Amino acid sequence: MSLVFYWHPMSSATPIACALAELGVAHDRVRIDIRNGEQRTPEYLAINPNGKVPCLVVDGTPIFEGLAIHLWLGDRFGVARGLWPAADTPERLQAxxxxxWAYVTYMAVIGRLRAASMEGPQQDAGHAAIAADDARQLLDVLEARLSAQAWMVGESYSLVDLVVAQVVGYGTYVGAVVDGHPAVSAWLAKVVARPAMQGEV
Ligand SMILES: N[C@@H](CCC(=O)N[C@@H](CS)C(=O)NCC(=O)O)C(=O)O
Incomplete structure (x- = not known):
């Protein structure tokens, strides 16, 4: 199988780079310099019409959107490596x-918080406070889960931990701190300490 990963360091491609490292999946990499507009060349738009990274080309067919790529990697490589629940298990449904939850629900709140907090005409302390409170409520839900079990699904670390931790970790940079959520904080520290999460990805 041929896999070509289009990426840029410290971007939405980072969680995919970490997942590929965690899974030990061989692939080729093409760095797209999103600061210099390489994501808007006709060649790249033919691969991902959204002009964004990440994108993974699987035997010539592109798959874009980080969430879709994670789910595909889990199915295709994670099950065999014990890092993704098998089909038709309760854990797969939870995964x-x-x-x-992370990529759609939590990310939307983080996006609102980031926009309302950033300097610029859209900056709005009231909106930022509402978004921060929404993030806190979602972290309460995560806290309850991680108070009851060590890992997101099943009894051991899986790609679900990587996926959720990447989004929650990103949230901490835009102001959704996890300090008031001890189980989340302890779990996040364990996940980010994994070798696959190191390096400039
Ligand atoms: N929802 C998309 C977000 C992708 C995204 O926003 N990528 C950014 C990098 S963090 C990008 O490529 N930006 C370039 C641009 O917007 O021109 C995903 O998860 O794949």
Whole structure:
């Protein structure tokens, strides 16, 4: 199988780089310099019409959106490596829910918080406070889960931990701190300490 990963360091491609490292999946890499507009060349737009990284080309067919790539990697490589629940298990259902929770629900709140906090015409302390409170409520839900079990699904670390931790970790940089959530803080520290999360990815 041929895999070509289009990426840029310290971007939305980072969680995919970490997942590929965690899974030990061989692939080629093409660095797209999103600061210099390489994501908007006709060649790249033919691969990802959104002009964004990450994108993974699988035997010539592109798959874009980080969440979709994670789910595909989990199915295709994670199950065999014990890092993704098998199909038709309760854990698989939970894996899908929590990955969507992170990328769709939590990310939307983080996006609002970031926009309202950033300097510029959209900066709005009131909106930022509401978004921070929404993030806190979502972290309460995560706190309850991680107070009851050590890992997001099943009894050991999985790609679900990587996926959720990447999004929650990103949130801390835009002001959604986890200090008031001890189980989340302890779990996040364990996940980010994994070798696959190191390096300039
Ligand atoms: N929802 C997308 C977000 C992708 C995204 O926003 N990528 C940014 C880098 S963090 C990008 O490529 N930006 C270039 C641009 O917007 O021109 C995903 O998860 O794949």
């Amino acid at each position: 899908l829910s929590w990955c969507a």
